[in-house]
Amino acid sequence: MFEILFGDEGEVICRGRLDAAQSEKAESFFGSLSGASVVDFEELEYISSAGLAILLKTQKRLSESGAALKIVNVNKHIHDIFRYSGFTAIFEIETK
Amino acid sequence: MAERAFSRSIDRVSDVYRFAEEIFESDDIAQDVRFPIHLALEELFVNLVTYNEGAERDINIDVATHDGGVTVTITDYDAQDFDVTQSRDVDVKATLEERKPGGLGLHLIQHMVDHLEYDYRSGRSKIRFTKERQ
Numbered sequence: 143m144f145e146i147l148f149g150d151e152g153e154v155i156c157r158g159r160l161d162a163a164q165s166e167k168a169e170s171f172f173g174s175l176s177g178a179s180v181v182d183f184e185e186l187e188y189i190s191s192a193g194l195a196i197l198l199k200t201q202k203r204l205s206e207s208g209a210a211l212k213i214v215n216v217n218k219h220i221h222d223i224f225r226y227s228g229f230t231a232i233f234e235i236e237t238k
Numbered sequence: 239m240a241e242r243a244f245s246r247s248i249d250r251v252s253d254v255y256r257f258a259e260e261i262f263e264s265d266d267i268a269q270d271v272r273f274p275i276h277l278a279l280e281e282l283f284v285n286l287v288t289y290n291e292g293a294e295r296d297i298n299i300d301v302a303t304h305d306g307g308v309t310v311t312i313t314d315y316d317a318q319d320f321d322v323t324q325s326r327d328v329d330v331k332a333t334l335e336e337r338k339p340g341g342l343g344l345h346l347i348q349h350m351v352d353h354l355e356y357d358y359r360s361g362r363s364k365i366r367f368t369k370e371r372q
C-alpha cells in the first residue's frame with residue numbers, strides 16, 4: 143500500500159511502502175512538481191531503489207531552476223538507505 | 239522455513255513482501271533485520287523479472303529464520319548468468335549533476351546484508367543472502 147498526496151501546507155506526504163510496483167504512481171506525482179517542495183516521510187515505512195531513482199530524477203530536474211526537494215521525518219531504516227546511496231550529500235534531509 | 243513460487247511480474251513484489259513478513263511476524267524477527275531482507279528480496283526479484291526477458295518459469299523464494307537472523311534463497315530456473323556479488327559501477331560520491339538515476343539496487347544489497355552468495359549452472363541461478371541479528 144502506498145499513498146502520495148499534498149498536505150495542508152503544500153508539502154508532499156508519502157505513506158506506506160514505496161516499492162517497484164508503486165513507482166509509477168510516485169513518478170507521476172513527483173513529475174508534476176514544479177518548484178521547491180518539502181516531502182514528508184513521517185508515514186513512509188519503506189523505499190527501494192525504484193523510489194530512490196524517482197527522487198534523484200526529480201532533484202536533478204528541479205535543480206535546473208535552482209529549486210530542490212527537502213525530505214523530512216525520515217525513519218532510521220530509510221536514512222540508512224539514503225546514506226549508502228550518497229543521498230545525504232545531494233538532498234536536505236531531516237530525520238525523525 | 240517456508241518456500242513459495244512467484245510468477246514473473248513486478249506486481250508480485252507486494253506478495254513477496256507479505257510472504258516474508260508473515261514468517262517474520264510469527265518468528266518475532268527485529269525490524270533491523272526485516273528491513274534489509276525486504277529490500278534485498280525486492281531488488282533481486284525485480285532484477286530477475288526485468289532482465290530475463292522471455293523467461294516463463296516461476297521464481298522460487300525460500301525464507302529461513304535462525305537465532306533472530308534470516309537467510310533467503312532465491313532460485314530462478316530460467317535465468318541468464320548475472321553475478322550479483324560483483325561490485326557495480328555506482329559513484330555515490332558524485333555531484334547531483336553527475337548522478338544518474340538507477341543502478342543502486344545491488345549496491346545497497348551488497349552494503350546491507352551480511353552474506354551474499356551466487357551460483358549459476360545451466361540456466362539455474364541461485365542467490366542466497368543472510369542478515370544476522372544485530
